[in-house]
Amino acid sequence: MKKELFAAALLIALSTLSAFNLRYLRALTLDMTSKIDAACAYAADGLWDSAAAEAGKAEEAWSSALGYASVFIRHAEADGVSDAFCELLGAIYGKDRPAVLRSAMILKKHVSGLYDMERPSLGSIL
Amino acid sequence: MAIIILRTVTVFVCIVAAMRLMGKRQLGELELSELAVAVLISDMAAHPLQDIGIPMLNGIIPIIVLLSCEILISFLSLKSEKIRTVLFGKPCVIIKNGSICQKEMRKNRFSLDELSEQLRRKDVTDISSVRCAILETDGTLNVILNASAQPLSAGAAGITRQEHGIPLGLICDGRLQKANLAKAGKSAAWLSGELDKRNISRIADVYYMTVDECGDIYISVKEKEK
Numbered sequence: 001m002k003k004e005l006f007a008a009a010l011l012i013a014l015s016t017l018s019a020f021n022l023r024y025l026r027a028l029t030l031d032m033t034s035k036i037d038a039a040c041a042y043a044a045d046g047l048w049d050s051a052a053a054e055a056g057k058a059e060e061a062w063s064s065a066l067g068y069a070s071v072f073i074r075h076a077e078a079d080g081v082s083d084a085f086c087e088l089l090g091a092i093y094g095k096d097r098p099a100v101l102r103s104a105m106i107l108k109k110h111v112s113g114l115y116d117m118e119r120p121s122l123g124s125i126l
Numbered sequence: 127m128a129i130i131i132l133r134t135v136t137v138f139v140c141i142v143a144a145m146r147l148m149g150k151r152q153l154g155e156l157e158l159s160e161l162a163v164a165v166l167i168s169d170m171a172a173h174p175l176q177d178i179g180i181p182m183l184n185g186i187i188p189i190i191v192l193l194s195c196e197i198l199i200s201f202l203s204l205k206s207e208k209i210r211t212v213l214f215g216k217p218c219v220i221i222k223n224g225s226i227c228q229k230e231m232r233k234n235r236f237s238l239d240e241l242s243e244q245l246r247r248k249d250v251t252d253i254s255s256v257r258c259a260i261l262e263t264d265g266t267l268n269v270i271l272n273a274s275a276q277p278l279s280a281g282a283a284g285i286t287r288q289e290h291g292i293p294l295g296l297i298c299d300g301r302l303q304k305a306n307l308a309k310a311g312k313s314a315a316w317l318s319g320e321l322d323k324r325n326i327s328r329i330a331d332v333y334y335m336t337v338d339e340c341g342d343i344y345i346s347v348k349e350k351e352k
Contacts, residue, residue: 007194075179
């Protein structure tokens with residue numbers, strides 16, 4: 001009976017952990033997305049220093065979460081986000097508005113993908 | 127390369143632990159769910175080994191989930207006959223009183239070649255001598271012969287035989303098994319005496335030694351290395 005209870009407890013623990021993982025990823029991706037949007041808004045107004053600062057904050061949030069992300073997310077996906085950050089920051093430092101918008105869109109797609117991949121949905125399960 | 131080595135060792139330990147936790151039954155003849163679990167575990171565990179870009183948890187979590195599901199299903203099937211029937215099916219009689227049940231053969235998609243093979247494994251060459259042959263849920267065939275075809279036992283012949291019981295290993299590969307020595311109710315002094323009788327000076331020289339309930343001893347001495 002102990003083994004069965006342990007097995008049931010293990011399944012419940014895994015389900016709970018996956019729920020926490022989803023919550024964490026949701027919070028992280030929303031935070032990063034809002035900072036990227038803010039950086040885009042600053043770049044559109046020509047406030048390049050503020051844009052760089054916001055993008056830098058978003059990149060910092062990602063860097064601090066990278067260790068955790070590598071444990072749960074495919075490394076190719078994590079690398080995709082890191083590469084997209086480099087593109088965005090490069091566009092901001094180059095003061096290239098169209099490039100900023102383009103790379104921000106790509107980065108937000110990658111970032112939202114981190115949460116969408118983990119979120120259980122009919123499409124993802126099937 | 128170091129990552130692959132470490133991952134392989136970790137996954138290997140996880141698989142062995144999972145198989146060990148699932149129990150001895152799973153290592154013998156497998157039921158349907160057990161076979162599915164064993165195949166899935168080995169396949170899933172291989173993914174993080176083939177691609178280090180895949181997190182190792184992607185291999186370990188499925189093992190844990192499958193192990194837990196298997197333990198719970200085994201428990202439920204133990205407690206409920208209905209669940210057991212749904213998951214594992216029921217044994218069926220393939221041969222009755224020397225006659226093959228063709229309907230059951232068709233129902234189980236059991237061919238005559240397979241039947242012949244299974245009967246040969248049981249040393250049965252004459253189907254008419256079979257009282258009952260049962261196809262078990264794990265696909266094996268168990269045969270009960272007619273009384274006249276069964277091997278003669280000592281009891282049937284009216285012969286009284288001594289019970290030898292299970293032999294206990296006292297020395298295995300030169301190492302004394304103290305727990306078995308105590309179980310057999312023998313002492314170290316007795317053991318030394320028995321070895322002395324056979325001109326064996328050291329325990330380390332013995333490859334295998336057993337004693338049964340009647341006190342019959344088997345000793346195999348280590349071969350001298352050339």
